[in-house]
Amino acid sequence: xxxxxxxxxxxxxxxxxxxxxxxxxxxxxxxxTKSKILFNVKNKIAIKALIFNHQKGSFLRDQLLExxxxxxxxxxxxxxxxxxxxxxxxxxxxxxxxxFDLKKNGLFYLNIITNNIPFQSAKSILTNNINRVLKxxxxxxxxxxxxxxxxxxxxxxxxxxxxxxxxxxxIGNSQIQFTSANxxxxxxxxxxxxxxxxxxxxxxxxxxxxxxxHQIPIETNNIQISNLTNPLLKGGFKTEFNLAALNPPLNTExxxxxxxxxxxxxxxxxxxxxxxxxxxxxxxxxxxNNGEIFIKPIKKxxxxxxxxxxxxxxxxxxxxxxxxxxxxxxxxITGISTNSLAAIPNSPGKANIILNISSPFLDLxxxxxxxxxxxxxxKKSGKxxxxxxxxxxxxxxxxxxxxxxxxxxxxxxxxxxxxxxxLNTGNWQLKNLEMNLGKGTIVLSxxxxxxxxxxxxxxxxxxxxxxxxxxxxxxxxxxxPGISHKNIRGELTINGLLTTKLNQxxxxxxxxxxxxxxxxxxxxxxxxxxxxxxxxxxxxxxRNLDSLYFATIQNNLSIEKGNIHxxxxxxxxxxxxxxxxxxYGLDGKTKLHIQVPxxxxxxxxxxxxxxSSSNDNKGGTSLFFKALSDKxxxxxxxxxxxxxxxxxxQIAH
Numbered sequence: 001x002x003x004x005x006x007x008x009x010x011x012x013x014x015x016x017x018x019x020x021x022x023x024x025x026x027x028x029x030x031x032x033t034k035s036k037i038l039f040n041v042k043n044k045i046a047i048k049a050l051i052f053n054h055q056k057g058s059f060l061r062d063q064l065l066e067x068x069x070x071x072x073x074x075x076x077x078x079x080x081x082x083x084x085x086x087x088x089x090x091x092x093x094x095x096x097x098x099x100f101d102l103k104k105n106g107l108f109y110l111n112i113i114t115n116n117i118p119f120q121s122a123k124s125i126l127t128n129n130i131n132r133v134l135k136x137x138x139x140x141x142x143x144x145x146x147x148x149x150x151x152x153x154x155x156x157x158x159x160x161x162x163x164x165x166x167x168x169x170x171i172g173n174s175q176i177q178f179t180s181a182n183x184x185x186x187x188x189x190x191x192x193x194x195x196x197x198x199x200x201x202x203x204x205x206x207x208x209x210x211x212x213x214h215q216i217p218i219e220t221n222n223i224q225i226s227n228l229t230n231p232l233l234k235g236g237f238k239t240e241f242n243l244a245a246l247n248p249p250l251n252t253e254x255x256x257x258x259x260x261x262x263x264x265x266x267x268x269x270x271x272x273x274x275x276x277x278x279x280x281x282x283x284x285x286x287x288x289n290n291g292e293i294f295i296k297p298i299k300k301x302x303x304x305x306x307x308x309x310x311x312x313x314x315x316x317x318x319x320x321x322x323x324x325x326x327x328x329x330x331x332x333i334t335g336i337s338t339n340s341l342a343a344i345p346n347s348p349g350k351a352n353i354i355l356n357i358s359s360p361f362l363d364l365x366x367x368x369x370x371x372x373x374x375x376x377x378x379k380k381s382g383k384x385x386x387x388x389x390x391x392x393x394x395x396x397x398x399x400x401x402x403x404x405x406x407x408x409x410x411x412x413x414x415x416x417x418x419x420x421x422x423l424n425t426g427n428w429q430l431k432n433l434e435m436n437l438g439k440g441t442i443v444l445s446x447x448x449x450x451x452x453x454x455x456x457x458x459x460x461x462x463x464x465x466x467x468x469x470x471x472x473x474x475x476x477x478x479x480x481p482g483i484s485h486k487n488i489r490g491e492l493t494i495n496g497l498l499t500t501k502l503n504q505x506x507x508x509x510x511x512x513x514x515x516x517x518x519x520x521x522x523x524x525x526x527x528x529x530x531x532x533x534x535x536x537x538x539x540x541x542x543r544n545l546d547s548l549y550f551a552t553i554q555n556n557l558s559i560e561k562g563n564i565h566x567x568x569x570x571x572x573x574x575x576x577x578x579x580x581x582x583x584y585g586l587d588g589k590t591k592l593h594i595q596v597p598x599x600x601x602x603x604x605x606x607x608x609x610x611x612s613s614s615n616d617n618k619g620g621t622s623l624f625f626k627a628l629s630d631k632x633x634x635x636x637x638x639x640x641x642x643x644x645x646x647x648x649x650q651i652a653h
Contacts, residue, residue, distance in 0.1 A: 001028040015155030018058075020049040039071040053157045056199070057128035063090050078102040089125060092117050100153060108158075110149040116142035122164075130187075130202075130228065139183075141169035157197045162187040171211070178218060181211025191226065199228040206235070215245035225272070236267035236284070243291050260291030260305065277314045277339070284311035291323075301326055314339055318355070329363045353398040362404040362417070398423040407435065412474020414442065437474070440466030440491075448502070455502040463494040468521060480564075480584070482530055482635060490524035498559075511562040520554040526573070531592070531627045534637040539596065539623070540576060549574035551613045563589065568650035572613035576600040579619055581650055582626075590629035593646045594637075597622045618651065 003026040010019040022045065029040040044066050050059045067087030073080050081099035088094065098110035119139035123131050143166040151158030165184040172178055189202040206223040216239055223235030243260035250257075263286070270280030291305030305323040309316065321333040335355035400421040407417045419433035433444040446459040463471065471492060472478070473485035498515035500508050525548065526532065532545045550573040558565045568581035579595035597619040624643020629635050640646070 001030075002026065012155065013054075016051070016054040017155050018049050018051040018054065020047075022046040022048055035074065035076055037073045037075065039073065041071055042068045052151070052155070056157065059127055060089065060125050063125055065089055078106075090121065092121055102153070106153050107150065108153050110147075112147045112149065113145070115144045117145060118142050119166075132228070136173040137171070138173065139166060139169055139171045141166050143169075151197070157189070159190045159197045160187065161190075165208075171209075176213065178209070178211040178213055181209060183211075184208040200230075202226070202228045204228075209237070213239075214248045216241040216249075231272045232270065233272055234269045236265065238265045239263070243288065254296050256294040256296065258292040258294060258301070260293075261289045262291075263287040266311070280313070282311055282313050285309065286311075288321075293323075302331075325363065327363050329361060330359055331362070332358045355398070355400045357400060357402045359404040360406065362407045364407055364409040397425075410474060410476055412437065412471070414474075437466045438470055440464050442466065457498075457500050457502055457508070459498040461494070461496060461498070463492060466492050468492040468524070482590075487527050487529050488525070489527070491522040492519065493522075494519045513559050513562075515559040517557040517559065517564075518554075519557065520552065522552045524550045524553060526550065531594070531635055531637065534627070534635060535594065535596070535625065538625070538637065540600070543575040545575055553613075555615065566592070567615070567653075568593070568595075568647065569615040570613045570617050570619070577613060577619075579617075579622075579647070581646070585629060590627060590635060592627040593640060593643055594625040594627060595619055595622045595643060595647055596625065616651070618647070622647075 003023050006023040006026070008019075008021045008023065011017065024044040024046065025042075026045065027042045031038040031040070044064070047060045047063050047065055049061060051057070052059075065087060067085065069082065069085035069087065071080060071082055071085075079099050079101050083097050085096050086093060087096060092114060095113040096110060098108065100106070100108045119137075119142070122143060122145060123134050126134070143164050145162055145164045147160065147162035149158050149160050163184075163186050165182075167182045169181050169183065170177060170179050171181050171183060184207050186205045186207065187202070188205070189199070190197040191201055191203050195201050203224050203226040205225075207221060209218065209220045209223065211218055218237050218239050220235060220237035223233070223237075226232050226234065240261070240263050243257045243262050246257050246262075264284070266282075266284035268280070268282050270282070286307065286309040288305055288307035288309075291307070292301060292303045293305060294301050302323045302325055305321070307321040308319040309321075310319060311317075316337040318333055318335040321335075322331065323333075324330045333355060335353065337353040339352055400423075402417070402419045402421060404417040405415060407414050414435040414437045417433070417435040420431040422429045422431065427447075427449045429448070430444065430446040433442075433446075435442050441464045443462040443464070444459065445461075446457060448455055448457050450456075468488045468490045469485045472483075472488055477484040494517060496515060496517040498513065500514065501512045503509055503512075527548075528546050529548075532548070536543075536545045550571055553569060553571055555567060555569045557567075562585060564584040566581050566584060568579055570577060570579050577597065577600065579597075580592055582590075582592040584590050584592065598621045622643075624640040624647075625637050626640035626643070627635050627637055
């Protein structure tokens with residue numbers, strides 16, 4: 001028998017079958033005996049369609065089948081069989097064994113084996129429905145396949161069981177890639193034998209995957225994708241790895257892991273897409289040992305990092321995390337993240353993260369710049385990874401409960417700090433920071449918000465009965481020119497409000513500050529204060545102006561555009577009483593009005609005068625001076641011809 005350029009099509013719409021072949025050449029020679037016929041076949045046939053179910057698509061669509069083989073027909077059993085025949089499908093060699101039972105309700109069986117077939121070629125011989133699941137997957141090395149296809153000749157979808165394996169390959173999709181991987185797997189479209197073969201009854205199993213995710217070794221023996229209509233993933237993996245290997249997948253310059261050792265176990269059960277809390281099961285654990293991490297926004301290295309973290313469905317719990325900075329701060333952290341699946345980009349909702357941080361000693365100078373500065377922007381690699389660090393920092397709600405037995409901030413050493421910090425979509429809020437400074441307390445609440453790509457800071461503060469010299473020393477004299485902790489003594493109480501715009505580096509510029517300051521200083525003392533020493537060049541040369549005790553003084557100051565505005569107030573001291581008001585320039589532009597009553601010339605009980613001081617006192621006949629600073633900040637004292645007018649305006653106001 002010889003056929004050339006001949007078409008055969010067997011189509012049964014009722015049974016959803018369509019077998020369509022274009023025979024380029026077919027040569028058959030027969031050898032018949034009493035019980036069988038042997039067909040010596042040589043063919044070149046294009047398979048246009050091999051459809052067992054129209055809804056699923058065609059196997060071997062547009063594939064060229066070539067071979068020279070023997071087909072055995074048993075006349076008594078009515079069975080056609082082939083045994084390890086060699087054919088090629090689109091030039092790729094296959095070995096096929098099988099039989100077809102031609103009796104009524106007969107079955108067919110095929111065993112197809114091929115080695116070193118490119119993954120793309122393997123996908124091309126499968127149906128569209130199977131390819132829909134496999135289309136996003138890439139495998140770089142050829143694979144070995146051993147498949148069994150069986151079912152009724154009368155119609156219906158056949159059972160397909162395909163075992164496959166590949167070694168030393170790269171495998172993955174757009175989200176994750178494994179390298180140097182050894183893989184073994186199975187495809188089965190009849191997982192439940194009591195149900196018919198179907199996409200919903202199908203699964204792809206990875207019985208073995210050993211490889212590397214970036215430089216992290218991964219091993220698993222049970223990953224399954226089931227129900228190819230609505231694919232569900234079930235399985236997990238475990239790994240032990242060098243922490244520094246996390247740097248490439250993290251894909252962020254904000255965190256650089258220097259060293260350490262980690263263990264990670266994860267199990268996932270849920271859909272491949274549209275992941276929600278209700279349809280997903282997730283369990284895992286992460287251990288970190290002796291980690292060393294560089295945090296770029298604050299330019300600090302944390303060392304001796306140990307962590308025990310658990311993942312349970314939508315919750316991530318930090319059971320224990322301890323770390324130190326090289327400067328000596330120690331952090332003990334516990335915490336929990338709820339609605340954690342929302343941390344995955346494009347997932348609904350927001351993750352809620354609560355961290356509890358305690359420390360025996362905390363140097364806030366190591367961390368304050370992280371509050372001020374933006375997370376630096378940089379050009380990430382175009383390759384998608386599981387990195388979500390920047391996404392979390394910028395988009396999720398984070399609450400930090402902070403306590404410390406002792407803290408250092410600038411030069412200030414305080415005790416018993418407690419505070420709550422909230423970060424929400426790039427903004428942050430410091431709530432009710434409280435700490436002890438000596439026998440006094442400091443309370444602070446601040447908020448930073450972003451508007452039109454500019455950052456604004458607001459603060460409410462309260463200082464209660466703190467030693468003035470300790471506060472001035474600790475806060476570097478608040479950058480005030482001409483006065484420091486060496487000049488002032490007393491018990492200080494302050495409360496007020498502050499707002500400012502932050503500069504591009506996240507810092508505060510004096511010219512941007514707007515603030516109100518209500519202060520009271522008790523049992524005060526002023527030592528070697530330059531404006532008074534300058535005043536002594538003109539009057540009171542025999543009085544101890546270099547060391548003055550003074551009565552309680554209080555005032556409501558305002559700060560704006562680099563100036564501290566001081567309403568007129570009386571300062572009654574152990575040597576004299578005077579009135580002072582005007583502007584104290586943070587940028588050197590000082591213009592202070594000083595009124596010195598002439599009754600200071602008379603010796604008197606100054607302690608009595610100290611007890612009767614008031615900002616509303618007129619002061620009687622007085623000398624008026626003004627303290628002016630030049631461009632360098634140096635203060636000079638001059639006669640003030642308009643001093644009396646200034647006094648009247650202030651009293652009237």
